[in-house]
Amino acid sequence: MLLEETIHVHAGGRARGYPIRVRSGIRRALPQMIPAHARAHRYAVIADEAVAELYGREVADGLRREGKEAHLFTFPPGEASKSRGQWQALTDAMLEAGFGRDSAVVAVGGGVTGDLAGFVAATFMRGIPLVMVPTSLVAMIDSSVGGKVGVDVPHGKNLVGAFHPPRLVVVDPEVAVTLPRAERAQGLAEAVKHGAILDPVYLADLEDDIPCVMNGEVRATARVVVRSIEIKADIVSKDERESGLRQVLNFGHTLGHALEAASGYTVPHGSCVALGMVLEARLGERLGVTEPGTADLLARLVRLLELSLSLPPGLDPEEVLAFTRSDKKGRAGRPRYVLLAAPGRVAGKGEEWAREVPEETVLEVLREAAF
Amino acid sequence: MLLEETIHVHAGGRARGYPIRVRSGIRRALPQMIPAHARAHRYAVIADEAVAELYGREVADGLRREGKEAHLFTFPPGEASKSRGQWQALTDAMLEAGFGRDSAVVAVGGGVTGDLAGFVAATFMRGIPLVMVPTSLVAMIDSSVGGKVGVDVPHGKNLVGAFHPPRLVVVDPEVAVTLPRAERAQGLAEAVKHGAILDPVYLADLEDDIPCVMNGEVRATARVVVRSIEIKADIVSKDERESGLRQVLNFGHTLGHALEAASGYTVPHGSCVALGMVLEARLGERLGVTEPGTADLLARLVRLLELSLSLPPGLDPEEVLAFTRSDKKGRAGRPRYVLLAAPGRVAGKGEEWAREVPEETVLEVLREAAF
Numbered sequence: 001m002l003l004e005e006t007i008h009v010h011a012g013g014r015a016r017g018y019p020i021r022v023r024s025g026i027r028r029a030l031p032q033m034i035p036a037h038a039r040a041h042r043y044a045v046i047a048d049e050a051v052a053e054l055y056g057r058e059v060a061d062g063l064r065r066e067g068k069e070a071h072l073f074t075f076p077p078g079e080a081s082k083s084r085g086q087w088q089a090l091t092d093a094m095l096e097a098g099f100g101r102d103s104a105v106v107a108v109g110g111g112v113t114g115d116l117a118g119f120v121a122a123t124f125m126r127g128i129p130l131v132m133v134p135t136s137l138v139a140m141i142d143s144s145v146g147g148k149v150g151v152d153v154p155h156g157k158n159l160v161g162a163f164h165p166p167r168l169v170v171v172d173p174e175v176a177v178t179l180p181r182a183e184r185a186q187g188l189a190e191a192v193k194h195g196a197i198l199d200p201v202y203l204a205d206l207e208d209d210i211p212c213v214m215n216g217e218v219r220a221t222a223r224v225v226v227r228s229i230e231i232k233a234d235i236v237s238k239d240e241r242e243s244g245l246r247q248v249l250n251f252g253h254t255l256g257h258a259l260e261a262a263s264g265y266t267v268p269h270g271s272c273v274a275l276g277m278v279l280e281a282r283l284g285e286r287l288g289v290t291e292p293g294t295a296d297l298l299a300r301l302v303r304l305l306e307l308s309l310s311l312p313p314g315l316d317p318e319e320v321l322a323f324t325r326s327d328k329k330g331r332a333g334r335p336r337y338v339l340l341a342a343p344g345r346v347a348g349k350g351e352e353w354a355r356e357v358p359e360e361t362v363l364e365v366l367r368e369a370a371f
Numbered sequence: 372m373l374l375e376e377t378i379h380v381h382a383g384g385r386a387r388g389y390p391i392r393v394r395s396g397i398r399r400a401l402p403q404m405i406p407a408h409a410r411a412h413r414y415a416v417i418a419d420e421a422v423a424e425l426y427g428r429e430v431a432d433g434l435r436r437e438g439k440e441a442h443l444f445t446f447p448p449g450e451a452s453k454s455r456g457q458w459q460a461l462t463d464a465m466l467e468a469g470f471g472r473d474s475a476v477v478a479v480g481g482g483v484t485g486d487l488a489g490f491v492a493a494t495f496m497r498g499i500p501l502v503m504v505p506t507s508l509v510a511m512i513d514s515s516v517g518g519k520v521g522v523d524v525p526h527g528k529n530l531v532g533a534f535h536p537p538r539l540v541v542v543d544p545e546v547a548v549t550l551p552r553a554e555r556a557q558g559l560a561e562a563v564k565h566g567a568i569l570d571p572v573y574l575a576d577l578e579d580d581i582p583c584v585m586n587g588e589v590r591a592t593a594r595v596v597v598r599s600i601e602i603k604a605d606i607v608s609k610d611e612r613e614s615g616l617r618q619v620l621n622f623g624h625t626l627g628h629a630l631e632a633a634s635g636y637t638v639p640h641g642s643c644v645a646l647g648m649v650l651e652a653r654l655g656e657r658l659g660v661t662e663p664g665t666a667d668l669l670a671r672l673v674r675l676l677e678l679s680l681s682l683p684p685g686l687d688p689e690e691v692l693a694f695t696r697s698d699k700k701g702r703a704g705r706p707r708y709v710l711l712a713a714p715g716r717v718a719g720k721g722e723e724w725a726r727e728v729p730e731e732t733v734l735e736v737l738r739e740a741a742f
Binding site for chain 2: 088092103124125150154155156160
């Protein structure tokens, strides 16, 4: 991909939208792009210790070469860092280094970094500008679009956070192909979701593109990243605060989150969502909502991702069902499901994109997938 | 005051404004008003342990009598509770009690409670509706208008927080007169500020009204509360995110915050702002910006509040000056001051309401007020 694609996220009811710029090699232009979109006196480049060495230091050094004051703040890699403790430590480190309200945060990393550094930016002196530089495929495709930031707490994931749209998102597909193969599958699970809910053509194209992305081809990666961002940006632009249409992005996630929680977060998010989509498609077929054959089509794509179609070993279907009841999207403790009408088309009308379903049917579907 | 006054805060660039309703005895209508403005499945009434007994329990019980699910959450009284630790404890208590995203927070109390409970609401599952029921005069007049919420951190006050406008603010002036006399002076200091920056008539009226409010007269209290809220709501409506006009509310606060910090937060905020206004008026007079006699007029009002016109004993002017340099409103570590042109009129034009001033002049003014 030689050309640069810019996708605009429009702000639903808010003052400010933001561009997402995608181009191979674009990371080298960051030192000029960041100050142009987020003017600040000081820049806090936040990355985990691993990504800091690969890309974070490069961004901070580049900003300094442009005459900007920039400081690199790091934290230990891993989901455990997405915590209130780490949020506090980063905030205090910035204050200690003299950062004031005329500062900006540059988040360089995967989903954990975007969420954590984004929450620091959202709450630092009541909010300072944020630039996101996602480095993992899942962060590029999913978590850097939409303005959601936050941390995990003992009661569950993402239960504390804010909506804090970035000023700019910069995506360099070259960076994603440096990731391990298994990491790429995690991001592609969200790409499959985007096709499944809104774009039958994209869903069909993914059958060809998934093997190329898994093999680290930059052009296919760029193609998938751009199309997925377009779909998500379109939804988010229409519904920034998750009251209506944005619910469709939760396809596969009611069971996905329950699987993730039931596994004690030992199974990665993308793997859980991949299986969750197949199971929720089966659920829809059984309820007469989803066109027969949809679940099999999704299962074929999940196999291309080299991910499992069975519940994690040792997981009890009843236990997974219990975890659906504490889902954040539920009303009054009753879980809701986004169902497909057909591959590439979500079922629902008006503002009701998620519905309650009989628990017995959910249990049947889970039992069939038990290891 | 028999009539009810409703002041509307309009949202600058945001989707949602909110009403502030003021009436003696209005607290008894809260169980009907809260669900009408903030629909939710569960209500978290948050109050400190002292206010919980006086008013918080009454609100929670009233909501339950209306058939709503309501739960009272308390914390120890005092500024020390405005902390990340207490924010975390309240959030976790709500999660433990089964609160989900279909919940709302009702903050019943003074400034600490509004800021702390407001920050819980701002960050709980990325933000849930907030209703504010200020019970202290300073909270009624000042901190419940404007949508600022947050907590203190070791590096300073209000350094972590968010903008999270409430759905509704309910002010019952009867409640304010139950406060100790010294507490009322704290609120009136902000009222003097409102007159000083924008309303010469109000400033003149305060010479008569201050003694009545200090003596606990409900009608005078209601009059002052309504006029101050009108002024602040007008400013906030025009500039919700503090980029322009809202800066004028910082009159008296650059030196006020420095005095507060230099005293190790042993001198209350209102007392520091009262002295800060007199000193910043002297500063303005000395720089030829402020009409001569302005500082003396403000000093007369501060005397009516029974507050000190000297630096707290033992405080070194140089030390106070040093604290101005870490002011949050500074750019690049250089403090900025809002100066008056005359009583009831702020100096400045366009978007530049705050300016840098020579440090020597600040030091002269501080030295003259040294104990």
